[in-house]
Amino acid sequence: MIRFEHVTKRYADGTTAVDDLSFEVAEGELVTLVGPSGCGKTTTMKMVNRLIEPTSGRILLDGQDISAADPVRLRRRIGYVIQQVGLFPHKTVLDNTATVPHLLGAPRAEARARAAELLELVGLDPRKYGPRYPEQLSGGQRQRVGVARALAADPPVLLMDEPFGAVDPVVREHLQNEFLRLQSQVRKTVLLVTHDLEEAVRLGDRIAVYGHGTIEQFDTPATVLGAPATPYVADFVGADRGLKRLSVTTLRRDDLEEAPTLRPGPTAGTPDAPWGVVLDTDGRPTGRFHADDPGRTHPAPPPVPLGASLKDALAALLQDDTGWLPVTDPADGGRYAGVLTPAAVHRALRRARPGTTDDRPAPTDGPAATDTTGDTLSSR
Incomplete structure (x- = not known):
């Protein structure tokens, strides 16, 4: 769905924000870009909707070179969620959410009906919250409205720049859970920028760990934590990466x-x-x-x-x-x-752990698993 081909962004003063990036995000995949401040992750994301133009290389969206697309039309096809949400203060929550469908030519009633559906989807009752203004919402509620607005035109791609960074840890975890639930339903292709490794690990199908303008490792959370590709990645994910792997390993x-x-x-x-x-x-x-x-x-x-x-x-x-x-x-x-x-x-x-096998011994701390009615438990 999104492909970077040898993309570089170099500014007039000689600063190289990203250098020769090549990677691909599959349709329906959620990829997190994680790294320290100034490493180029936000620049990478903003080049997808042409808020920043690359110096060289190509970015393809669904097989089409985005440099040939009209920037305004392109942005209306891509959902965009930022940390400070960016809601219009003079519009109600319902009208904020209906903005993009209305810009794309949908009748007002149709756009508002779509907005109500999405508010329901992100856990906000449109009858209760639709008539309110942004200043009447909590930070977490505003963030939900931002996600709903980004999804209003049913875009194939969603760009998220530190979307949960402006709320407290308890609300952040709740929003992350809600977003994972939402993503399981809508299956958008998502690029999510974060400086929080735990958030990247928790949300991403794959993680791009940035160094200084380059991607040091691009793999699944379990592989990044279990088999860091470089000393830089090992240092970035930390000595407690074994504990972090607990959150990305499911019980079988x-x-x-x-x-x-x-x-x-x-x-x-x-x-x-x-x-x-x-x-x-x-x-x-x-x-x-x-x-x-x-x-x-x-x-x-x-x-x-x-x-x-x-x-x-x-x-x-x-x-x-x-x-x-x-x-x-x-x-x-x-x-x-x-x-x-x-x-x-x-x-x-x-x-x-990548590269290891399950060499566990058979359990020896109890008798055979047979219940008292004579039914032997199925083997595993």
């Missing part, structure tokens, strides 16, 4: 350990095991048992779902003294899938 079924289970029904008592999981008749975890307290069951820690990040799973694991968590499979109606332990988290991180 083959990361889990098996455990004895107990189901309702005629049994000869609890399994001959030090501990295990109690399941209901549908196979969902409801509690736990322990050999030190035979014949009784106790509440289990809240389960985590397959597909959760290891960061969220480890946080849940640390909240409980049990030492393990039941894991459920959302695709199987929330049924039990296995248990997560600290050792399993470590193995999952090793599995996700």
Whole structure:
């Protein structure tokens, strides 16, 4: 969708902002550009909508050289979200959002109807917030309106320049979650500039790590964190990059350990095991048992779902003294899938590290995973 071919931007005073950039962003992909101030990431983004013209090289949008396009028409086809939002203070939220469709010739009623749909999509009730003016909104609400306005003309490409940088950390995380939800629905091709590595890792399908006008590494978050391409990248992502990888590594079924289970029904008592999981008749975890307290069951820690990040799973694991968590499979109606332990988290991180293999041993800290009704758990 977006392709840079040997693009350089050099200013009259001899300053080179970007030097011989060549990379491609696939359709529907979210790429984050991250690096220190003055490294050229914002210049890169602004060349896509011709707010800055390159000195040499070509930028292609959907196969077309943008230098041949009318800049105004080009910008109306590209959504643009900036840190300070840039809403018109004299227009209501609804009219702000309807600006681009109206400029493209849509009747006022149609443009406002489209704006109302998008406000709903970004989590703002158009009946409540549509008549308000920007000064009547919080910073996070204004940022949502900015995203809605950028999407109003249904552009194929969305450019975002530090979109969540002007709000506090709690609101920023909430906006990031909302944007990921939104992106899963609309699947725009996105270039997002940020100086925040954690934001880049959390949002990006791929990350471009900038040095000084050049891209030092362009890869998935897991690869950038697990296998930095250069000493510069290793220094930039930090010595705690192993911890950062927790947020980009998802929990899979083959990361889990098996455990004895107990189901309702005629049994000869609890399994001959030090501990295990109690399941209901549908196979969902409801509690736990322990050999030190035979014949009784106790509440289990809240389960985590397959597909959760290891960061969220480890946080849940640390909240409980049990030492393990039941894991459920959302695709199987929330049924039990296995248990997560600290050792399993470590193995999952090793599995996700580029260039390594999962050489974990078979679990040896418990008996075979057979429940007391005689049903052996499926192998993983």
